[in-house]
Amino acid sequence: MAKLKIAKYWADGCGGCDVSLLDTDAKILEVAAIADIVFWPIAVDGKYSDLEAAKPGEIDITFFNGAIHTAEHEHIAQLMREKSKIMVAYGSCACMGGIPSLANTTDRESIFETVYHLAPSNDNPRGVEPQTRTKVPEGVLSLPMLYERVKRLDECVEVDYYLPGCPPFYKRVADVIDVIASGKLPPKGSVVGAKDKALCEECPRERHEKKVKEFKRPQFAQDDGKTCLLEQGIVCVGVATRGGCEARCINANMPCRGCYGLLPEAMDQGASALSAVASIIDSNDPKEIEKVVNQIADPLGTFYRFGLPQQRVRI
Amino acid sequence: MAKITKKPDKEKIGVFLCHCGTNIAGVVDIPALAGYTRDLPGVEMVDEYKFMCSQPGQDLIKDSIKKHKLTKVIVAACSPLMHENTFRKACEEAGLNRYCFIMVNNREHNSWVTEDKALALQKAKDLIRGAVARAFWLEPLEVKEVGVNPNVLILGGGIAGIQAALDLAESGRTVYLVEREQSIGGNMAKFDKTFPTLDCAACILTPKMVSVGQHPNIKLWNYAEVDEVSGFVGNFKVKVRHKATSVNFEKCTGCGICQEKCPVKRPSEFDEGLGNRKAIYTLFAQAVPNKPVIDRVNCTYYIKGKCKVCEKFCEPKAIDFEMKDSVEEIEVGSIILATGFHLWEAGQMPELGMGKYPNVLTSLQFERMSNSSGPTLGKILLKDGREPESVAILHCTGSRDVNYHEYCSRVCCMYALKFAHLIKEKTKAHVYNFYIDMRCFGKGYEEFYHRLLEENVTFIRGKAASVTDRAENESESGKLIVMGEDTLSQKLLRLPVDMVILTNAIEPQLDAQEVARKFKISCAGGGFFLEKHPKLAPVATASDGVFIAGACQSPKDIPDTVAQGQAAASAVFALTQRGKVELEATTAIVDEELCSGCEICLSLCPYQAISHNAEKKISAINDALCKGCGTCAAACPSKAIFARHYTNQQILAELEGVLNERI
Numbered sequence: 001m002a003k004l005k006i007a008k009y010w011a012d013g014c015g016g017c018d019v020s021l022l023d024t025d026a027k028i029l030e031v032a033a034i035a036d037i038v039f040w041p042i043a044v045d046g047k048y049s050d051l052e053a054a055k056p057g058e059i060d061i062t063f064f065n066g067a068i069h070t071a072e073h074e075h076i077a078q079l080m081r082e083k084s085k086i087m088v089a090y091g092s093c094a095c096m097g098g099i100p101s102l103a104n105t106t107d108r109e110s111i112f113e114t115v116y117h118l119a120p121s122n123d124n125p126r127g128v129e130p131q132t133r134t135k136v137p138e139g140v141l142s143l144p145m146l147y148e149r150v151k152r153l154d155e156c157v158e159v160d161y162y163l164p165g166c167p168p169f170y171k172r173v174a175d176v177i178d179v180i181a182s183g184k185l186p187p188k189g190s191v192v193g194a195k196d197k198a199l200c201e202e203c204p205r206e207r208h209e210k211k212v213k214e215f216k217r218p219q220f221a222q223d224d225g226k227t228c229l230l231e232q233g234i235v236c237v238g239v240a241t242r243g244g245c246e247a248r249c250i251n252a253n254m255p256c257r258g259c260y261g262l263l264p265e266a267m268d269q270g271a272s273a274l275s276a277v278a279s280i281i282d283s284n285d286p287k288e289i290e291k292v293v294n295q296i297a298d299p300l301g302t303f304y305r306f307g308l309p310q311q312r313v314r315i
Numbered sequence: 316m317a318k319i320t321k322k323p324d325k326e327k328i329g330v331f332l333c334h335c336g337t338n339i340a341g342v343v344d345i346p347a348l349a350g351y352t353r354d355l356p357g358v359e360m361v362d363e364y365k366f367m368c369s370q371p372g373q374d375l376i377k378d379s380i381k382k383h384k385l386t387k388v389i390v391a392a393c394s395p396l397m398h399e400n401t402f403r404k405a406c407e408e409a410g411l412n413r414y415c416f417i418m419v420n421n422r423e424h425n426s427w428v429t430e431d432k433a434l435a436l437q438k439a440k441d442l443i444r445g446a447v448a449r450a451f452w453l454e455p456l457e458v459k460e461v462g463v464n465p466n467v468l469i470l471g472g473g474i475a476g477i478q479a480a481l482d483l484a485e486s487g488r489t490v491y492l493v494e495r496e497q498s499i500g501g502n503m504a505k506f507d508k509t510f511p512t513l514d515c516a517a518c519i520l521t522p523k524m525v526s527v528g529q530h531p532n533i534k535l536w537n538y539a540e541v542d543e544v545s546g547f548v549g550n551f552k553v554k555v556r557h558k559a560t561s562v563n564f565e566k567c568t569g570c571g572i573c574q575e576k577c578p579v580k581r582p583s584e585f586d587e588g589l590g591n592r593k594a595i596y597t598l599f600a601q602a603v604p605n606k607p608v609i610d611r612v613n614c615t616y617y618i619k620g621k622c623k624v625c626e627k628f629c630e631p632k633a634i635d636f637e638m639k640d641s642v643e644e645i646e647v648g649s650i651i652l653a654t655g656f657h658l659w660e661a662g663q664m665p666e667l668g669m670g671k672y673p674n675v676l677t678s679l680q681f682e683r684m685s686n687s688s689g690p691t692l693g694k695i696l697l698k699d700g701r702e703p704e705s706v707a708i709l710h711c712t713g714s715r716d717v718n719y720h721e722y723c724s725r726v727c728c729m730y731a732l733k734f735a736h737l738i739k740e741k742t743k744a745h746v747y748n749f750y751i752d753m754r755c756f757g758k759g760y761e762e763f764y765h766r767l768l769e770e771n772v773t774f775i776r777g778k779a780a781s782v783t784d785r786a787e788n789e790s791e792s793g794k795l796i797v798m799g800e801d802t803l804s805q806k807l808l809r810l811p812v813d814m815v816i817l818t819n820a821i822e823p824q825l826d827a828q829e830v831a832r833k834f835k836i837s838c839a840g841g842g843f844f845l846e847k848h849p850k851l852a853p854v855a856t857a858s859d860g861v862f863i864a865g866a867c868q869s870p871k872d873i874p875d876t877v878a879q880g881q882a883a884a885s886a887v888f889a890l891t892q893r894g895k896v897e898l899e900a901t902t903a904i905v906d907e908e909l910c911s912g913c914e915i916c917l918s919l920c921p922y923q924a925i926s927h928n929a930e931k932k933i934s935a936i937n938d939a940l941c942k943g944c945g946t947c948a949a950a951c952p953s954k955a956i957f958a959r960h961y962t963n964q965q966i967l968a969e970l971e972g973v974l975n976e977r978i
């Protein structure tokens with residue numbers, strides 16, 4: 001078999017996804033054995049011009065991580081789509097918007113206001129803001145435009161596979177590499193490297209009937225180390241999140257944040273988690289329920305931490 | 316059974332538009348609607364008729380199913396509550412599964428709520444489009460039948476339970492009547508007279524109690540409670556706990572010597588604390604069964620280890636200090652809950668002086684005082700033994716009051732009149748009634764009110780605000796002063812009287828929620844048991860085979876209570892006579908491939924139909940217990956539970972159909 005040509009790109013994201021591929025340890029050598037990396041800005045030398053020069057479909061697989069937040073991200077996404085046979089949304093940001101998409105709770109103007117004017121670390125006496133085009137004596141400088149809304153990769157280009165996780169768990173990345181090596185690809189549109197069941201299935205903690213009278217943030221809770229966190233009043237969205245990560249956060253005594261995303265039959269991860277959490281409040285008194293609900297800090301960020309652009313009801 | 320995951324493309328849908336006389340056709344342009352419907356995808360034929368529910372209407376549906384080989388049927392008519400079953404049956408008779416039918420409510424949801432014909436037509440189109448879109452996703456469901464055990468459990472031996480027990484026993488059913496107190500009789504047994512006829516309560520109640528005690532088909536289990544209920548309509552298993560009475564009922568002859576000799580005196584609950592009882596006691600002289608029980612908390616033997624006076628005097632050797640609670644499991648096909656009410660103590664209204672002034676009485680205390688076998692032998696007396704010269708009866712104590720109970724307790728106006736009459740009859744006292752409105756709704760009630768108006772009783776329209784003993788002048792000294800407003804003359808009022816009688820609100824039993832949970836029924840807003848339908852199914856509940864009767868359903872008088880007791884008995888009779896029940900097929904089901912075992916659903920099921928399968932580590936739903944309410948399906952964060960006949964796809968398709976002109 002001829003060696004596969006693979007590419008990787010980092011759009012709006014933290015870079016953890018790039019590291020996760022390296023986290024596969026020796027597996028990365030297998031990758032090298034079956035594939036040539038033709039474009040991966042963080043790891044191998046390469047220019048956009050190389051990409052532009054490639055023939056359509058010349059790249060076998062692109063692993064695209066990060067959400068789409070600027071004109072540059074979108075441009076490269078389209079370019080890579082054109083040049084690649086298979087487009088994989090790699091990591092939570094590409095799959096469903098991820099942490100950067102929490103920016104969708106506000107708008108560009110407010111973001112600029114905060115970042116360039118209000119942030120206490122700023123020293124910006126002239127009140128400068130980035131411009132897409134700036135004339136300087138030497139000519140015109142350009143910057144990509146920041147979009148009003150953060151988008152998922154599949155809102156810009158067609159995506160063949162989704163590999164969720166923030167970042168994807170290295171063992172699941174290794175599994176996916178095995179599948180690619182075997183040549184037996186699942187049907188297009190599949191979520192790969194994740195389970196169809198919720199995280200609870202692989203969670204090591206003990207579970208019982210759930211009745212909660214108080215919600216606590218993890219740092220204020222006395223975790224007993226063995227009982228379901230949700231039962232202990234710590235909001236854990238594992239109930240509404242695909243498994244596959246082997247409960248890595250729970251094993252570090254932290255609740256699931258939901259990075260593996262929506263379950264196959266669910267329509268909205270945040271709504272699913274919310275209705276589950278609402279269901280276990282142990283009270284029939286509206287006032288008490290309101291009090292308990294208000295103990296949940298940052299509900300939007302908690303229930304839609306990774307999937308704001310994926311929710312049914314748009315804000 | 317697998318869930319449909321792909322929209323089937325070949326469907327033959329028949330749509331039938333009912334005129335309902337002019338009810339629908341007078342507002343909705345039926346020919347225009349028919350024309351529109353004909354062009355919707357999947358619609359094979361459309362027809363209309365004056366009354367779809369009539370025999371010719373039903374025949375039209377049946378013939379069309381056969382002629383056009385319809386796979387789905389939609390009837391746009393009235394509310395499904397009215398005729399869903401009618402049309403389901405018609406479909407089934409023509410060989411189409413009843414769940415392949417959808418009813419569109421074109422009357423209550425449309426023609427009855429608007430006069431705007433253009434909008435009505437638009438809405439009818441939208442609703443039908445939704446139904447057509449949903450019809451594609453409907454699947455036939457299998458209806459199962461189970462047999463019905465003819466035995467009946469009745470919980471609570473007040474007049475409601477007594478009446479139901481007698482009716483059913485007469486019909487040949489075996490009845491287990493479980494009463495937690497020493498005797499049956501309930502609250503009615505405490506009364507002297509009953510409004511509006513003033514019959515003596517005991518004279519009409521005790522013959523029924525005796526019949527219960529003697530009936531060969533009634534197993535009267537007094538001093539017993541239900542621990543656990545499992546199973547479902549027709550096939551319940553009930554664990555009944557016989558509380559240790561410390562008296563062997565087989566041996567006891569009911570001679571009463573033990574009660575006479577027992578040295579312990581306790582305030583009698585039956586006498587509402589006005590009189591005393593012994594540690595070994597029957598509730599009252601005519602108790603059924605007339606065999607005493609020992610109150611172990613207060614019996615000297617159980618406290619100090621010695622006494623046994625009762626044992627010494629008991630000739631038949633019936634006292635058994637070592638007796639233990641025993642649990643018996645019975646199988647019954649239906650259950651009637653007749654657990655009655657609890658009288659609100661009014662402790663939360665300290666301004667009325669309950670518990671503070673000895674001459675402020677609750678209504679039941681007055682009933683006991685007025686009862687000739689009660690603590691004062693029927694004499695109306697103040698604490699110091701004098702006869703009162705004046706008595707105030709305060710209406711609506713904690714009823715019709717947003718701070719306590721919003722509802723009307725329904726019997727207080729009437730027993731207040733009864734009290735006024737009895738006081739007039741037995742003393743020379745003047746009687747004042749502080750009322751908001753007089754509610755004398757029943758047969759002969761208004762007449763009773765008029766009778767009292769002529770008995771020289773004073774009616775003051777206004778709620779009493781407070782009762783105090785702080786006299787402001789000579790005429791008030793040594794009296795209780797009722798303060799309030801006479802809203803008719805718009806004057807503030809201070810009225811000195813000797814005795815105040817409250818009309819305490821009627822509340823659900825304190826353990827009503829717990830009992831409801833045990834029997835898998837719900838409680839309504841005020842905490843009373845919730846009936847299946849307030850008008851059309853007043854004694855049925857959401858739990859098939861479990862019926863309710865009497866004051867446990869809402870405050871009510873004896874005539875209504877007895878009527879409900881008989882209604883519940885007849886419902887049980889019909890059920891057991893049929894011998895078989897169909898189980899609702901629209902139950903929820905767990906997709907084992909998707910359930911992660913998070914256990915969110917476990918505590919949510921109001922019918923306790925969900926359990927955890929420890930082996931597979933997932934949830935399991937018992938089909939026979941599930942009522943298809945959908946709570947678990949909505950809460951399941953994996954959407955691993957789906958409700959048959961209300962799957963996400965079905966609901967979304969319908970929504971999309973309603974909202975989207977192009978389906």
Ligand SMILES: Cc1cc2nc3c(=O)[nH]c(=O)nc-3n(C[C@H](O)[C@H](O)[C@H](O)COP(=O)(O)OP(=O)(O)OC[C@H]3O[C@@H](n4cnc5c(N)ncnc54)[C@H](O)[C@@H]3O)c2cc1C
Pocket residue numbers: 470471472473474475476493494495496498499500501502503506508509510511539540541653654655656657658678679682726730733821824830864865866867871872873874876
């Ligand atoms: C002061 C007063 C005066 C009234 N006067 C009149 C009148 O003159 N005329 C009239 O028509 N109506 C009158 N009423 C209304 C009347 O009391 C009720 O209509 C009637 O008592 C209702 O009967 P019931 O069988 O539903 O309930 P109840 O009489 O309350 O009987 C319920 C029975 O169930 C038993 N029970 C409860 N829970 C359980 C359990 N978990 N397990 C086993 N057993 C249980 C109780 O011990 C009790 O024996 C009066 C009410 C009051 C408060």
